[in-house]
Amino acid sequence: MGIVVSGQNVDITPALKQYAEKKLKKLQKFFDDREVEIEVILKVQRELHVADITIQVGGLLVRGEGKTDDMYASINVAVDRIERQIRKYKTRINRRMRKLDAQAAGVAVPAQAESDEADEPRLVKTKRFDVKPMSVEEAIMQMELLGHDFFVFRNDSTGGVNVVYRRNDGDYGLIEPESR
Template identity: 60%
Template structure:
């Protein structure tokens, strides 16, 4: 596993780097035979809080954990635990799907809502769209903890969006 430790508003001491590398290396046990795993640990200090974000990328699947405490070492521990829970959840869902377990419900098209005001765009994010199935996109959205996920549908090669509905089901937005 390739681990990169970075800092923002903080100098990464050798002890912090060593501790973060040691803790994240324990995640390797989940990926014994093979896939290329890259891990990025971002440490930062904001308003007297020590924040650690751990992003793990395994075969194009992202898993992310963030923890905010008053101690950087405790933040590292918490973020590693969150990523470990995501790995376990992902592996359980993946194995269930391989063994013919229950599939996610059918995705329904989105209902358009009218915007009352004219909000500003305050942030732009660019990323590569990996072709995947709708089930994979829903799983990726859940692992990232987002309410929606943009992806390239492997079946149609079109850009689609899956999102979590208020009733707990999922929706799919497709171009006409």
């Protein structure tokens, strides 16, 4: 498990780094023996202490953020959010596997399992549209005109499909997918 702890507008003390590493090590049980990369960014924004944790394992990316008036509490909040996300993901996978196993064996799926699935988010709409070449600035303007929080477009300078999105802090982000 590789853990990188860095800071923005805050000095990372050895005690703070050890605390973050100790909290993150408890998540190891979810990943078996797979290679896990964890990036922890601790920062101070205005009067809030922010812990931004990103975990990469295989093709899965999990992110959690904690904002409080204490850095240690922010780390706790971020780790708890990540743990909740992982548990939810694993539960969903296990339910699907049990349902597939039951169907393969020709066993009727209990009504309880079907009602559990009703709690899961479902895909309710699929949109198809032309991805037009434009600059990042044009894509942001188009997103604003549509009133959306994100916008998919073909970047005219790189030729790749990109996504611009509105961040929680009010600024914009750009996603540039890479093929591996």
